[in-house]
Amino acid sequence: MTKTSRFDLENEPLPARIAVGLNKVGLALKFQGWQAAGQRGLSPLQGQILSMLSTARGGLKPTVLAERLAVSAPTISDSVKALTTKGLVERRADERDARVSLVVLTTKGRAEARAAAGWPDFLAGAVEALDEAEQEAFWRGLVKMIATLQRDExxxxxxxxxxxxxxxxxxxxxxxMPHHCAFVDAPMGARHLRLECPEHEEAVVAARNATWKRFTSSP
Ligand code: SF4
Structure with a gap:
């Protein structure tokens, strides 16, 4: 049984302190994002669009970009126009349906996307201060938190x-390595879980709920 210390009585509860810590990391990310974007003449949203396109095979519809980045369709449209003017993205007809227009990276845009994806490098340095077991536990907790926020919309x-x-x-x-990816038919550990996978196929609600229950029931 865990002993009680006077800190248990005086400190904010641990979940509240974790939330404050995450908020501090969020502020640091926002600050760095604005600085890095400004240096390259991109807005943070334009950088996010480039990053998102770099993990999508064959481009994305503007409506999908708006949905994934939680912004309105006109906002995405303005940013795509600005990125097109800079020669970083272009519109292309979807091979499966010529009526659908996709936003795709140009060669210049792909190079810029790699740089945009490097924004959190300063955080990676801080994460390296954790040992392997701490990193894996942190990653698993983070994936669980993101999944919860996603489930709560x-x-x-x-x-x-x-x-x-x-x-x-x-x-x-x-x-x-308790998990399994049926797409590549290989076992996975918590450290292998992906947040943005090009092979991802959304499961139906009932299957998602069952997966969540099984995933969160493990220690
Ligand atoms: S998201 Fe990707 S890695 Fe994860 S289970 Fe699906 S196909 Fe496999």
């Missing part, structure tokens, strides 16, 4: 393992 949907039709949580006895 507080953040845009991301293409993460937990909502994927190919994800089989706790399918193996090996505690270091």
């Amino acid at each position: 507080q953040i845009p949907v991301s293409r993460m393992c937990i909502t994927c039709t190919h994800f089989r949580p706790n399918a193996h006895r090996d505690a270091s």
